[in-house]
Amino acid sequence: MKKASSSTQDSKLLFRLAYDYIMIRIERGELEAHDKLPSIRLLAQDLKIHRLTVFRAYQLLKQNEKVYVKEKSGYYVSPINPKEAIPGHTDISPQTSSSYLKNALAEIQQIPVTYQLSQSLIDPNLLPNLYLSEYVKKVFDIYPKLMGTYSSVQGDEELREFLSRYLVRNHNLQLTENDLLITTGGQQAIDLISRVYIKPMDYILVERPTYSAALDMFRQQGARFLTVDIYPSGYDLEKVEMLMKQYRPRIFYMNPTFHNPTGYTVPAAQRKQLVELAERYRCLLIEDDAIHEMYFDQPPPQPFFSYDTDGWVVYLRSFSKYISPGLRICAVIGRQSVIKPLIIAKSLADNGTPLVNQKIFLHYFESERMKQHLDKLRIALQIRKEIVEEELSATGWTWDSPKGGFNLWLKLPEALPVEAFLNESIRQSVSFIPGIICDPLREMRSWIRLSYSFVNEGQLRDGARRLADIAQRF
Numbered sequence: 508m509k510k511a512s513s514s515t516q517d518s519k520l521l522f523r524l525a526y527d528y529i530m531i532r533i534e535r536g537e538l539e540a541h542d543k544l545p546s547i548r549l550l551a552q553d554l555k556i557h558r559l560t561v562f563r564a565y566q567l568l569k570q571n572e573k574v575y576v577k578e579k580s581g582y583y584v585s586p587i588n589p590k591e592a593i594p595g596h597t598d599i600s601p602q603t604s605s606s607y608l609k610n611a612l613a614e615i616q617q618i619p620v621t622y623q624l625s626q627s628l629i630d631p632n633l634l635p636n637l638y639l640s641e642y643v644k645k646v647f648d649i650y651p652k653l654m655g656t657y658s659s660v661q662g663d664e665e666l667r668e669f670l671s672r673y674l675v676r677n678h679n680l681q682l683t684e685n686d687l688l689i690t691t692g693g694q695q696a697i698d699l700i701s702r703v704y705i706k707p708m709d710y711i712l713v714e715r716p717t718y719s720a721a722l723d724m725f726r727q728q729g730a731r732f733l734t735v736d737i738y739p740s741g742y743d744l745e746k747v748e749m750l751m752k753q754y755r756p757r758i759f760y761m762n763p764t765f766h767n768p769t770g771y772t773v774p775a776a777q778r779k780q781l782v783e784l785a786e787r788y789r790c791l792l793i794e795d796d797a798i799h800e801m802y803f804d805q806p807p808p809q810p811f812f813s814y815d816t817d818g819w820v821v822y823l824r825s826f827s828k829y830i831s832p833g834l835r836i837c838a839v840i841g842r843q844s845v846i847k848p849l850i851i852a853k854s855l856a857d858n859g860t861p862l863v864n865q866k867i868f869l870h871y872f873e874s875e876r877m878k879q880h881l882d883k884l885r886i887a888l889q890i891r892k893e894i895v896e897e898e899l900s901a902t903g904w905t906w907d908s909p910k911g912g913f914n915l916w917l918k919l920p921e922a923l924p925v926e927a928f929l930n931e932s933i934r935q936s937v938s939f940i941p942g943i944i945c946d947p948l949r950e951m952r953s954w955i956r957l958s959y960s961f962v963n964e965g966q967l968r969d970g971a972r973r974l975a976d977i978a979q980r981f
């Protein structure tokens with residue numbers, strides 16, 4: 508993989524900075540239709556960037572019809588919608604506050620197809636469904652008033668105590684139940700963090716590529732991305748340090764263990780060094796660990812959080828994906844300075860994850876059956892991964908075989924137009940995720956993510972074969 512030179516990245520960032528600055532203000536209604544934009548000279552001064560960069564951004568805004576030009580006067584915000592120009596027109600649909608509101612991943616996953624290779628989820632047939640229903644009955648016997656009770660905002664105390672003991676035992680972490688917050692899946696944890704820690708125009712560090720729904724949440728908050736490529740061997744730490752030093756980002760969102768979409772795992776040696784960098788540059792590391800136990804041969808290295816002594820890591824340990832997706836349980840772990848504001852954000856969002864879900868999860872998670880379930884799941888996933896790799900072996904596509912997780916991150920030939928390939932695949936009932944939506948810079952056109960976790964072995968074989976056939980016709 509090639510590394511983008513930092514000066515190219517810098518000029519792209521500055522250009523985006525000016526473009527996004529205006530867009531965010533339009534989206535938030537701070538600049539309304541027919542309002543005048545700040546002059547190029549003023550904006551360049553404010554953002555401490557070159558006038559030409561602002562000029563280029565304004566030109567692109569014009570090209571995208573976000574603004575228009577009045578001769579000898581300047582740039583003005585275009586009407587959002589031509590209808591607005593009609594006097595007396597009233598729009599009947601409610602306006603969202605932001606057209607950044609988007610979940611590109613979900614849009615593809617919702618398309619109904621037979622060979623669903625875009626869902627990075629466990630095949631429900633691999634979960635011990637009957638056994639889980641028995642547990643539901645048991646839990647209601649133990650807590651007869653369960654349905655009539657709210658959880659505390661921070662999460663059920665019994666569950667937090669259990670999970671803190673579990674994490675101390677398994678990862679040698681220093682924590683108590685007070686350092687844990689239960690959220691409704693990792694997704695909610697990322698959302699709460701972005702609400703608490705990101706203000707419009709804040710710089711944040713993100714991996715490239717990364718979990719696209721997280722990017723969409725950060726965009727929604729108006730963040731500016733600084734990107735760090737992720738390789739099978741981890742990150743370029745010099746680059747990380749350079750970006751932390753120069754831009755002082757507030758957070759670094761990372762998914763370092765069986766990373767989505769690549770499947771890569773950041774090695775142990777880098778974990779300690781990165782925590783030291785975070786402490787030095789006061790950048791909060793958001794460690795999203797959504798599928799920790801889904802390894803094939805060997806457990807992954809200890810979390811970044813285990814190296815944190817000063818409170819610069821928040822650890823998101825979701826159990827939602829592989830234990831019980833229907834219950835959506837995630838533990839957010841951090842020092843008090845981080846957990847307290849998140850509890851407030853959680854109270855504003857939903858006042859606490861449903862207690863029923865937490866209690867069912869607790870009793871199931873404690874059981875012997877759960878351990879057997881994980882062992883079986885690892886084997887089933889490894890077999891599925893090998894099936895796809897076998898079916899794609901003659902395509903000439905390249906990938907690093909993952910050591911765990913749900914996905915293959917595939918590099919296709921440059922000449923294969925991925926968008927047309929995806930459209931044709933969907934027409935033939937196979938879906939996958941185009942890499943470009945996982946790329947904060949939206950440039951990774953020749954990559955795709957293929958999930959092998961969701962469909963059964965027969966469908967996986969047929970789907971992968973069908974995909975290889977379709978690609979050959981381009």
Ligand SMILES: Cc1ncc(COP(=O)(O)O)c(C=O)c1O
Nearest residue numbers: 692693694718762767797825827
């Ligand atoms: C990296 C990553 N983080 C978080 C999530 C959200 O997971 P959940 O909300 O189910 O815990 C996902 C789901 O795909 C993911 O891949």
